[in-house]
Amino acid sequence: MLSRLTRRQALTVCALPIAALFATAVFAPLPFSVAQPGMTANVLGANKGTQVITVDGARARRPSGQLRMVTIVATGPDARVSLGDVIGNWFRTDRAVMPRDAVYPTGDTLKEIEQHNTAQMRQSQDAATSAALKYLGLSPDKVRVTLKLADVGGPSAGLLFTLGIIDKLHGDGHGGDLTGGRTIAGTGTIDADGRVGAVGGVALKTQAARRDGATVFLVPKAECADAKAELPKGLRLVPVTTLKSAVDSLVSLEKGTGSVPSC
Known part of the structure; x- marks a missing residue:
């Protein structure tokens, strides 16, 4: 039988590698990103001194409200995210721990990822312009729309770009603004036929929207559950599936008539 001193020494010796293993696990990099x-x-106004939407070949309106596209920011693909970071952010409502591949699905380097996101943004802007002009029955040969938004990539602003173009060219169709003077935010991809697609990160995007004054948030219908998970007080969710459903909901909100869907 080991003496008391010997057993104590044995426990101390065993504890050293366990402590070292725990420390390694806590500080070792993991394949996650932390988003916030x-x-x-506001796509109806200027961003960093440049108008987001400009129109040639047609008279542009000056809407009174705001249509705010929203973003999330995440730790970079080369950032070291440790177990301590994961545990520290897991239960925060203003943070999300996400698989790195879900945040950066394409490219191995920061430059490749930036190129990919820029290409997605360009495609999104082209689709938004096509969808808006098609909705309004205008020819792209006669009306030219230019979209500029610095330091933002990806396709998730497509719906808001489209609504912004419509509001600048047409409003609600009866002399009023689509926003009804409100601050409206939202997210969702768009295709040339006006179909709205899911984007991810909506629980964080609703927080950004409310922080910057939005009272209504347009969300792809498929992401209603995620959007409701951490919904800020004072922010109304409006699910959309198509450009037409988004416009109809905004007009109903503005006029105070008709039904407006909810999540």
């Missing part, structure tokens, strides 16, 4: 609410931008 990012910036928002």
